[in-house]
Amino acid sequence: xxxxxxxxxxxxxxxxxxxxxxxxxxxxxxxxxxxxxxxxxxxxxxxxxxxxxxxxxxxxxxxxxxxxxxxxxxxxxxxxxxxxxxxxxxxxxxxxxxxxxxxxxxxxxxxxxxxxxxxxxxxxxxxxxxxxxxxxxxxxxxxxxxxxxxx
Numbered sequence: 001x002x003x004x005x006x007x008x009x010x011x012x013x014x015x016x017x018x019x020x021x022x023x024x025x026x027x028x029x030x031x032x033x034x035x036x037x038x039x040x041x042x043x044x045x046x047x048x049x050x051x052x053x054x055x056x057x058x059x060x061x062x063x064x065x066x067x068x069x070x071x072x073x074x075x076x077x078x079x080x081x082x083x084x085x086x087x088x089x090x091x092x093x094x095x096x097x098x099x100x101x102x103x104x105x106x107x108x109x110x111x112x113x114x115x116x117x118x119x120x121x122x123x124x125x126x127x128x129x130x131x132x133x134x135x136x137x138x139x140x141x142x143x144x145x146x147x148x149x150x151x
Contacts, residue, residue: 004150010096013071020075021045021053029075039129071096078105089115
């Protein structure tokens with residue numbers, strides 16, 4: 001089960017890669033990127049089809065990120081998350097991984113955990129950022145009232 005300390009440890013990183021970043025303002029990969037940026041994080045979009053997202057240099061792959069990036073949120077299909085997570089673990093890169101709901105699989109969760117990564121999954125990162133607005137704050141309220149919010 002995911003706990004609040006794991007989430008806080010993830011969010012304590014000031015530089016976060018957004019794997020699956022999008023230049024389409026309506027896509028979640030763009031929304032998360034900009035919300036992280038608005039919350040003071042230095043963001044690194046990762047998408048092999050783009051060279052920039054909203055004026056920010058986009059990286060084609062995880063290996064080309066600066067070494068200072070220790071956290072990544074995944075907004076990708078599970079098969080892409082699996083491929084990149086295996087690379088991260090093999091090359092001993094990023095230590096903090098957040099698999100946005102729908103980007104994970106049982107396999108990739110086991111890969112990350114068996115390689116001692118701080119892993120968040122089954123939670124929406126937007127619920128844990130300041131001023132996320134509707135529906136994220138409402139979702140947070142419901143989870144708290146049902147006792148399903150991480151402790």
